[in-house]
Amino acid sequence: MAQTNSKAPEFKDIEKIDFLPVEQHRLDNQVPVSVLRAGSQDVTKIDIEFPAGAIQAGIPLIASTTANLMLEGTRQKTSVEISEKIDFLGAYLNAQTYHHNTVFTFLCLSRHLPQMLEILNEIISEPSFPQHEYELYLQKKYEEFVFEGEKVKTIAGRKFGETIFGADHPYGKQLNADHFKQITLGQLKDFHKNNYKPEMARIFVAGQPGDKLMPLLNKYFGHSSGKYQHTDFSLPNPQPSKERTINIRKEGAMQTALRIGRPLFNNHHPDFIPLQILNTILGGYFGSRLMTSVREEKGLTYGIGSYIMPLKQSGIWGISSEVSGESRDKAIEAIFEEFRILQTDLVPQEELSMVKRYMMGELLRNFDGPFSTADIYRTLQEYDMDFGFYEKMINTIRNISHTNIRDLAIQYLKPEDFRIVTAGM
């Protein structure tokens, strides 16, 4: 029979990745604006970032509640008027709070840009923080908090943050029921006043915004007399828990959520990029060592993965999975066995080449189009970096050897550096 072909067709390695050019502008008040102009549709996405994250707020719940309530009423418009207007334009607007900042993002047809900017300006500069919206929001949020807390993965995830950084560390501090009682409307108003001054903004635009973009941005966000210097305050060192393993029992659970991890550093560290490659081999893609062992060979889970998450003043290397309840210890053992193998045996050339090609494909995918490129660019800017970081990554991917990988595994995959949190059976 024709075409029973076990030989793979010819393929090409990815030679280079084209990063879209970023236009840099400043508004009249010196607020930086980065624009990625590309895409086949007349669609625009705008992110406006303020240094208004959980760290600046100090207490959980304040930063995110402030941002979400800003959407619930301004001096001119009620909550329902705001949502009617945005829905009528067929647009999406939301606020997302991170450790070090809050980002307001909208996506709209470019022809609605003037109206969207006008309303976003009202939301950012003149929110009214209505009492009844505040109560309603908190009540809903509390219900969600309780609901999420029923999931084994949430239980393990919350404990994991505390375990890695310490319960009082800004990166480890977790939301709890008491925070809902302690928060006040006054705190939100103060937080808004101090952290949403016009000059504190950074603006990121992606898509096809047209040629009226800069005048429009200046009209709404270019006024203010103040000067702002983005500064970082330094955080204490992580204090991982003394206990190496923490098991939380949840009655009636059929699966156990696993979180295994250690504190790490961020993307400025010279080993950060090489570790991305080791992490991919370990648990960063479908064909990874962990997926192969724990899912494809042993059938203990539907999925398992590992990730490296940079933080402004730290980082995490973590592994997460939900495993069959009775196999918890078997799964943990299998995970650490993969650590050991990476420390003793060189990664076969074939596997290493495959991972390199896979990672290059991922980069090509991630830098495809203005929207995902803009997201990456915004994150890089948070670390005072640009696409040069990825040039470096491409170089490292090309040149790293299997002995480099083994040495990294010996240095960074010491079992005693890792903490284990489980929730479930």
Add this chain to the structure above:
Amino acid sequence: MIKYFKHTLSNGLRVVVHPDKTTPMVAVNLLYDVGARDEDPDKTGFAHLFEHLMFGGTLNIPSYDTPVQNVGGENNAWTSNDFTNYYVTLPATNLETAFWLEADRMRELDFSDKSLEVQRKVVIEEFKQRYLNQPYGDIPLLIRNLAYKVHPYRWPTIGKDISHIEDATLNDVKDFFYKHYAPNNAVLSVAGNVTPEQVFRLAEKWFGPIAAQSVQQRKLPQEPRQTEARQLTVERDVPAPYIQMVFHNGKRTDKEFYADDLLSDILSNGPSARMFQSLIKEQRLFSDVNAYIAGDRDPGLFTVTGRLMPEVSMEKAESAIRSELVKLSIDGPSDYELQKVKNKVESNLVFGEIHYLNKAMNLAQFELLGDAEEINREPERYRAVTADDVKTVAQRIFAPENCSTLYYLPQKKN
């Protein structure tokens, strides 16, 4: 407007191509005309279990994933009640690798006990992770069984019961493959940085030699009209009561589909939607509400859900939902409201045209439903819906005897 090119091979495989020069990537999407509705009632969950086995390798190519990753690609699949869909995205220069792999596993798999045994376990863990070990996770199992008495939509794609997966044999698996996996039972769509000539040539080269199979005509038992309201109450370890109401509705290809879809948008798409404003914000009865339609190939369900605030009684919650539904059946939407949801649909259609994978999946589905050109007729079909159309479908769907209601209550603690 999505520009595409079509060609059918002599073995019946339909091929659709959409060139998109703005991306260096390409998506290759293979949609098979088989889903959970094609399963035997005693062997449910099979279409989905089978989807897992499709990654177990063939005699020619022992691993499916390795060659994909080796050319910088990524792949995945999903199963629904109607379809099984496989897709690969990869650098466009390596397009041929996807054709080689997809054609190879369309021809024959390496059926092994070991592979079946492992994937059985993986799927059982998926069953637990998604349905049994999640608060409210078993609702799809309960509600389908309440709303359908004879149609195979009465079970979800994961299956009726874990035991069906546990009992699956290698013979069952082989039968399933030869019954449904054939070129004449699939649509191949390709979107990205390619030309139609290139794709048609590769399709001919790799899929052309695969023989057509005789695929049985589908004879599914159709659900009789529901003539009496149904109700089920369960107690589980959850933090808040939850209500789900489902109504029998039309199918994806009915001309009322567009009015149906806008009806669900009026109720719950976006923060200004009726249920959100009235039930959450004004009356403060719920912490979460939703309304959506299935868009299935056989008559599907219109679903309304709500998670109750503490201290709110189920009776009060249910009657508040009902009064929203009745209001729409009597008065219909206002012109402004209808325009608003149409605007949202219009921008969502534009947003949906940004990504090549999304376009590949949509083209394949429209082609399988009858004609890829429907993708370009959608905007007009939504625009043509009138307030009266919405009112008419609301009256038909929200009839009390057409409803099945599930009360999902927290267990009483001792």
